Amino acid sequence: MAMSMEEVEAAIIEKAKKAPKPxxxxxxxxxxxxxxxxxxxxxIANKLVQKGELMFWSSGSTTMYARPDRIKDEEGSxxxx
Numbered sequence: 001m002a003m004s005m006e007e008v009e010a011a012i013i014e015k016a017k018k019a020p021k022p023x024x025x026x027x028x029x030x031x032x033x034x035x036x037x038x039x040x041x042x043x044i045a046n047k048l049v050q051k052g053e054l055m056f057w058s059s060g061s062t063t064m065y066a067r068p069d070r071i072k073d074e075e076g077s078x079x080x081x
Contacts, residue, residue: 008033022070
């Protein structure tokens with residue numbers, strides 16, 4: 001049985017909240033909805049960015065996804081030298 005878009009969104013948000021690292025590649029979300037094509041999952045993740053549930057994070061060479069609250073926590077705890 002295929003998951004609804006709302007179920008996939010909830011699964012992606014949950015994965016972003018509980019993952020060991022705050023930044024995730026798009027491929028990390030593929031297991032959230034194994035019956036969907038990668039492009040469909042990317043479109044849903046991008047909609048979550050538009051809604052403010054996720055944000056883009058760049059390492060300089062790669063763009064990843066993250067929860068805004070987790071990125072702020074990580075950046076705040078690391079400090080700047």
